[in-house]
Amino acid sequence: MEFETRAIHAGQAPDAATGSVTTPIYQTSTFAQEAVGVHKGYDYARVANPTRTALEECLASLESAAHGHAFSSGLGATTTLMHLVDPGQRVVCVNDVYGGVYRMFSQVYAPKGYAFTYLPPEELSTGLAAHLDETTRLVWVESPTNPLLNVVDIHAAATAAHEVGALLVVDNTFASPFLQRPLELGADVVVHSTTKYLGGHSDVVGGFVATNDPAVSERLRFLQKSLGAVPGPFDSWLVLRGLKTLAVRMQRHCANARAVVAFLEDHPRVVDVLYPGRPSHPGHEIAARQMDDFGGMVSFLVESEDEAVDLVARTRVWTLAESLGGVESLIEHPYRMTHASTADAPFAAPRNLIRLSVGIEAAEDLVDDLAHALAAVPART
Template sequence: MNIESRLAQIGSISEPVTGAVSFPVYQSTAFRHPKLGQSTGFDYSRTKNPTRSVLEEAIAELESGDAGFACSSGMAALQTIFALFSQGDHLIVSLDLYGGTYRLLEQIMSRFGVSATYVDTNDLAALEQAYRESTRAVLIETPTNPLMMVTDIEAVATWAKGKGVLTIVDNTLLTPYLQRPIELGADIIIHSATKYLGGHNDVLAGLIVTKGRELSEKMFFLHNSIGAVLGPQDSWLLMRGMKTLALRMQRHEANATAIAKWLQTHPMVAEVFYPALESHPGYEIQNKQSSGNTGIFSFKMKDARAIETILRHIRLIAFAESLGGVESLMTYPAVQTHADIPLEIREKIGVDDRLLRYSVGIEHVDDLMTDLARAFDAAASELAGGVKA
């Protein structure tokens, strides 16, 4: 079946006793054994829960993987993956990186002897230079958050296999509807499922997908042992959100593309970072490995003094610190999502005080443009010496 049908049918034929179209929420933490030495397949909910299992099977199938694991947040999923590594191990990581991932690596994993080198992962020479005998994996965000840098997944995965290291891809921004990294050679996929997969800013979740029996067995052990698993109610909410993923991503992309093109022409805007634009350096790679574009992009103002006024005057667009929901949100990365990254690193990659990140929702595009235009006009007036509204 096409992916739209597979998404819409998540869980709809998984309950054979009653034929429930919406798979039930199994709140039970314990399950009866038929007799000594026998199990229904469910013993204790941390290890396996019927509702969570349907979700995990669905994401594994959608991502062309062998096993899926649902975690209590995207960061919990990332920590579970990092538990694969031991003292002395080294990781190569995307240079433009979500601040929470950087914080986990530098302030927590470093204390356990796991180190990381940050490079432009689309530069194979940079990967080669960063490689050490102790390197165990390459972690890619593509597109990155917030500068939307694109990495050629197949090229990196081929390089990594030649070195005997894992390729881990954060597929949060594109989802399996638009990009499937395992089909391009990746070993592990991670999602902050709080974002586009959930899609409604109402469930906190993370997902892992693995390829290969041995790796999947290792991840199952870590998932169960660490125990940062997703509860059954949240698993059900996430499945419900995923059913409409195709429709939502189509609208997110259409709105984001129209607004990004409009911002490109605005006299107050210096630069727009969005792979759907032909001017974007990753445009061709994005078209090669993905079937579309996400609903988030960033843009840089010419004058940093306009930022505060814009954030004060947007009304339909919320000034809030997340992305991927049906509601439009705007974030100031330098003081929010990427505040834990040192100033010199942020400035080196371009996450400075002129950058805004915009998660475009599914509202009517004309209303979103009107809201932005009004906020920009207020900023222009204040910069020109007008009265502060």
């Protein structure tokens, strides 16, 4: 079946008991057993829940994965994955990484004896092998990255990681499986914040991990049960509902992003536009090869930090808020907001950077609102 069909039907057969077309919300903490140890596949909801199972089966299918594991948040998924690493082992990570992941790596795990090496995206694509050794357990990449929209060659990174027995983990949140399926490119593990495009409506927080490695999956299932960072049935249902419209939403996100980029490219107050769909983008060729389209995230630079801070507070259709991937368009200042935890890092987000999560409103309204906000920016001196 094609992607759009699986998004609606995979793991979501009509309810056997009632015929309900929509997967029910199994709002229960425990399940009746016929005898000691004899049950219908469920005993306690932290271990498994039918609504969560439907989500895991559907999203695994969309990521071309044999195994899927849902979590209470993207950072809950990341924390669980970090239990595949032991103190003294090393994680090689893209330096343009989500601020929450950097905060976790640098302030939670590094003090406990975990080693981290941060590399620029181009080095991960072309020179990763030189930075790996037998202590490397994970290579952690985003593509496109957050917030600079850089691109990593996933196949090349996977090849280098596998040479030393490391696992390649790809955060696929920005692309979604509709645009990019890292497991098909050689990655071992895919991680998502389902809060973003997969849920799609800014009304749920969740995470997800997909893999084709049965040993990794078995370990993750054990950790999922033992650490307890699992989503409730209603949260699982909300993400499952979001998946049904993922394809049509992503098509609109991409189309609107192209319109926004075209406007920003020609605006005299915009210093640069960061979007992998631009032929001038340094990762455009790789993105065109490994993605089906270029996504709904756009970043751009203005003249100064003051201009950026003033501008993001001046829009009317674009909402000043953290997060991304919802149907509504969001605007933010990464240096002071989503990536404030990297402010003291050598790879801090630029102070004059603005990040856009392009929603599915009318493109004309989005462009007009940006035009109004930019027009009010003081002229450069």
